[in-house]
Amino acid sequence: MADSRPLVLGFETSCDETGIGLVRGQTLLSDALATSMAEHERFGGVIPEIASRAHLEAMVPTVHAALAEAGVGFADVDAVAVTSGPGLTGALLVGVAAAKAYALALDVPLYGVNHLAAHVAVDELEHGRLAEPSIAMLVSGGHSSLLLVPDLAQDVQPLGQTVDDAAGEAFDKVARVLGLPFPGGPPIDRAARDGDPRSIAFPRGLTGPRDAPYDFSFSGLKTAVARWVEARERAGEPVPVADVAAAFQEAVVDVLTAKAVRSCRDHGVDHLVIGGGVAANSRLRALAQERCDAAGIVLRVPSPRLCTDNGAMVAALGSRLVEAGVAPSAPDLGADSSLQVTTVSV
Numbered sequence: 001m002a003d004s005r006p007l008v009l010g011f012e013t014s015c016d017e018t019g020i021g022l023v024r025g026q027t028l029l030s031d032a033l034a035t036s037m038a039e040h041e042r043f044g045g046v047i048p049e050i051a052s053r054a055h056l057e058a059m060v061p062t063v064h065a066a067l068a069e070a071g072v073g074f075a076d077v078d079a080v081a082v083t084s085g086p087g088l089t090g091a092l093l094v095g096v097a098a099a100k101a102y103a104l105a106l107d108v109p110l111y112g113v114n115h116l117a118a119h120v121a122v123d124e125l126e127h128g129r130l131a132e133p134s135i136a137m138l139v140s141g142g143h144s145s146l147l148l149v150p151d152l153a154q155d156v157q158p159l160g161q162t163v164d165d166a167a168g169e170a171f172d173k174v175a176r177v178l179g180l181p182f183p184g185g186p187p188i189d190r191a192a193r194d195g196d197p198r199s200i201a202f203p204r205g206l207t208g209p210r211d212a213p214y215d216f217s218f219s220g221l222k223t224a225v226a227r228w229v230e231a232r233e234r235a236g237e238p239v240p241v242a243d244v245a246a247a248f249q250e251a252v253v254d255v256l257t258a259k260a261v262r263s264c265r266d267h268g269v270d271h272l273v274i275g276g277g278v279a280a281n282s283r284l285r286a287l288a289q290e291r292c293d294a295a296g297i298v299l300r301v302p303s304p305r306l307c308t309d310n311g312a313m314v315a316a317l318g319s320r321l322v323e324a325g326v327a328p329s330a331p332d333l334g335a336d337s338s339l340q341v342t343t344v345s346v
């Protein structure tokens, strides 16, 4: 029998990945991705104008790739979802314009969604419906926050966030200090496997008794790593890259997991979901599992491929909105580079 659940086509262009995904209900059908990462690498960060142009070039071929991979045609699409923010304005605009054009041409509803909520929603494609409420920890290149999620389709409440750098940003900056490529998360994750996390005692930001319990700070840690490396270099001594990577990574994931578990305990919530690019980190996944097991918390983390930006996460949240009967976006839907996490759909 044919699956009658709505088929949602999702567009993600908030940063440097052009992601197009197709989801039916909570079933992932395809997830096509084009990235302009190689074009940004020599600058050590994403250049917005280059990313926007690359989205424009990749858009139509990536949509076709997603449809082909899913074995469906345009006529099968029941709704379109698109990241409306937060992210780079020019990059977001390419996705919003394309999604509007497809929705209009196909005569289907359009849902502008929040990129951060989509990082949480993607977990439903692998692990089924989120428990309500859940605590969500979002750790990406631009954001680090703890959220109480009573209802992912319409009620996301911020508990805390970073007061300076995002967790992913810290990985990217420390990688640069260590001469590792951009983005820094994956090479630090790999280098750390050969290092000793206890070899250097790096600071754990905002973990004092009077500090905000659910806020994060990674800028002091980043500076401490840079100073440590500089001192070595000045002394003409070799920098033990694997040890620095391991000790830095341990400082980040120690704080993230401790605060996530504490927020679950304080709020009487026994389900934690972690999303965003940094959730791909192998040590974060292992330590979160260990600490959640010890605290009796059920942990859910998407597979690494779905942690970093992709189109399926947008389709997954779109699908959730369709199911919940949330009203589609108005035709004048725009891009909002600083969309707040509390606004799940626009």
Ligand code: KG4
Pocket: 015, 139, 140, 141, 142, 143, 167, 168, 169, 171, 172, 183, 184, 185, 186, 189, 276, 277, 278, 279, 280, 281, 282, 307, 308, 309
């Ligand atoms: O969610 P994402 O793909 O894009 C944003 O919305 O920002 O996250 C990208 C961030 C980058 O900072 C990247 O270094 C980090 O996620 N990242 C990782 C790993 N894979 C990606 N950080 C630590 N360990 C990883 N394995």
Ligand code: ZN
Pocket: 115, 119, 140, 141, 276, 277, 308, 309
């Ligand atoms: Zn992201």
